Every structure is written in structure tokens, then in C-alpha cells.
């Protein structure tokens with residue numbers, strides 16, 4: 028009997044591997060930015076597993092950080108298939124588990140991917156609501172849990188998700204959290220460390236206490252939120268900027284109707300034969316900032332890469348920048364970026 032089982036085993040394995048979800052990612056030549064301190068090359072566009080995917084998980088009472096949402100797994104596998112080699116997740120999104128499933132099922136070579144994760148220190152929302160940390164003892168505990176959920180030995184970049192450190196949100200100070208971040212990098216659990224949602228003044232304070240300087244700040248950045256002070260501080264201090272919500276100017280549901288860039292976006296899309304999302308992502312990329320975008324649709328994911336096939340002429344780039352500055356819109360964390368300097 029044992030003998031027959033041994034004979035059948037390869038057949039059984041090949042049957043299951045044929046039915047597995049392994050994918051062949053589209054071959055793409057995706058440009059990179061070089062991180063200033065470690066010299067690591069970071070793929071110049073990222074696919075986000077937060078925003079709409081986070082809302083999906085947060086709003087369904089049947090879903091939690093420990094349950095796999097098949098829709099999100101499918102979306103992340105589509106992103107890998109489309110050729111994204113840079114995925115963005117966070118403890119607070121609850122999507123680490125789907126990232127792990129998608130990586131396992133797709134069979135994509137880990138060494139060819141860039142994975143960014145973030146520590147959930149807890150939040151104070153603009154309406155005053157307090158959300159407690161996912162790991163009150165700090166980023167070390169958070170990343171250990173994250174690596175297990177994602178089935179990884181390390182992440183390429185680990186960020187403190189926001190500057191909300193007080194006894195209501197978590198049990199540590201920012202200084203203590205950053206010491207843990209430094210330990211995380213030293214132990215090789217994250218190749219690079221940084222922050223998210225730090226304005227220039229908070230970044231300056233962190234910069235002064237940090238032995239290992241933050242490598243990245245991931246912030247809201249688009250034509251209607253150009254963050255000149257922050258960008259200048261980051262440039263002067265070798266901190267690389269990543270942009271979330273880069274498509275914001277496209278959405279009347281966010282910025283309102285008849286905004287000043289609308290006719291210019293139309294005109295330039297016509298001139299460069301691109302779609303508005305491509306124009307907006309290209310502007311972010313061409314400004315030296317890394318766009319993090321997302322979609323649930325494979326066709327849109329695939330279209331994203333067109334941003335590397337055209338270049339905005341300087342006059343068009345400057346026009347977008349100038350007209351963008353004439354109207355201001357921020358979607359996230361006004362309590363830090365508009366009231367705290």
C-alpha cells in the first residue's frame with residue numbers, strides 16, 4: 028500500500044500544482060528611485076492595499092485581521108500579474124493576511140518584490156475619535172506579527188504610520204518607538220525604516236532624536252496638496268517622499284466640481300494621448316516623488332505603467348504645478364497638517 032501511495036504522490040502533487048494559482052507577472056522595466064541612506068533601489072510606483080480595500084475590511088463585521096478576504100487576495104494577485112513589484116500594506120489596513128495569501132498562491136519570487144508595511148500606533152481622527160494601537164507595546168511586536176501573517180522573513184520598508192503617540196493610543200512614546208525601529212533594521216527585519224504622515228515640524232523633532240535617520244516619509248501628495256515645506260525639508264535631509272492618494276484631483280467626489288485643473292488636465296491628456304490617472308501619476312513621479320496608487324480593476328492596473336512611457340514638457344509640468352497650487356484640498360489628517368506647525 029505504501030508503495031502505491033508513493034507512486035501516486037507525484038501525480039497528486041502535479042494535479043494540485045496545475046490547479047494552483049501561480050501566475051506569470053507581466054515583464055516590465057519599472058524604473059527605481061535610490062534611497063539616500065542604504066542605496067536600496069525602490070520600484071518607482073506602488074500598489075496600495077489600503078484605502079478602498081481597508082474600508083472593505085473595516086466595514087464588514089465578518090472580516091478581521093485574521094480572516095482572508097478572497098476579493099482582496101484576487102486584487103493583489105491581479106496587481107502582481109499586471110507587473111506591480113511594489114506592494115504597500117499596514118497593520119491598520121488589516122490586509123497583511125491577504126498580501127501573505129497572494130504572495131504564497133502566486134509563487135512570485137520574493138527577491139523581485141518590494142514590500143512596505145506600517146506600524147499602527149493608534150489614531151486620533153479629525154472628529155476627535157480615538158482608535159487604539161494594534162500593537163500598544165510598539166513597532167517591534169507589530170512587525171513580528173506582520174511578518175508571520177505575510178509569511179515573510181523581512182520587509183523592504185517599515186514605517187511608523189502616524190505621529191499619534193499618547194497614552195490613549197499606545198503604551199510608548201515616539202522616542203521609544205523609534206528605538207524599536209532602529210532595532211528592527213539592525214536585526215534585518217526591515218531593510219529600511221521611516222515614517223508616514225509626519226509634517227515638517229514633527230519630522231524635524233524625530234530627526235533630532237534619531238540615531239538612524241528616517242529614510243522615507245509617506246504622505247498625502249498630489250497637485251492640490253503639494254506640501255512645499257515638507258518637500259523642502261525632506262530634500263535637505265535626504266528623506267525620500269512617497270505620495271498616497273495621487274489621483275485626488277480627478278475626483279469631484281473629493282475636491283468638488285469645476286476645479287481649476289480640470290480644463291488643463293483635459294488638454295494635456297489629449298496632447299500626450301493619456302488618461303487623467305496617467306497624467307496625475309506622471310506628474311507625481313516626475314516631481315521626484317513615488318506614487319502609491321490602487322485599483323480593483325486589472326485593466327486599470329495594467330494602464331498604470333504607461334506613466335513611464337511619456338514625459339511632461341517642462342512648461343506643462345510647471346503649469347500643472349502652478350494651477351494646482353491655486354486650490355488646496357487635503358483628504359486625510361487635517362488635524363496634523365493644517366493645525367500643527
Ligand SMILES: NC(=O)c1ccc[n+]([C@@H]2O[C@H](COP(=O)([O-])OP(=O)(O)OC[C@H]3O[C@@H](n4cnc5c(N)ncnc54)[C@H](OP(=O)(O)O)[C@@H]3O)[C@@H](O)[C@H]2O)c1
Nearest residue numbers: 075076077078115223271272273274304319320321322323
Ligand atoms: N500612509 C497613509 O496614511 C495612507 C493613506 C491613504 C492611502 N495610503 C496608501 O496609498 C494607497 C493608494 O491610496 P488611494 O486609493 O487613495 O490612491 P489613488 O490612486 O489616488 O486612488 C485610487 C482610487 O482611484 C480609483 N481609480 C484608479 N484608477 C482609476 C481610473 N483610471 N479612473 C477612475 N478611477 C480610478 C480606484 O478605484 P477602482 O478600484 O474603481 O479602479 C481607487 O478607488 C492605499 O491603498 C494605501 O496603500 C496610505
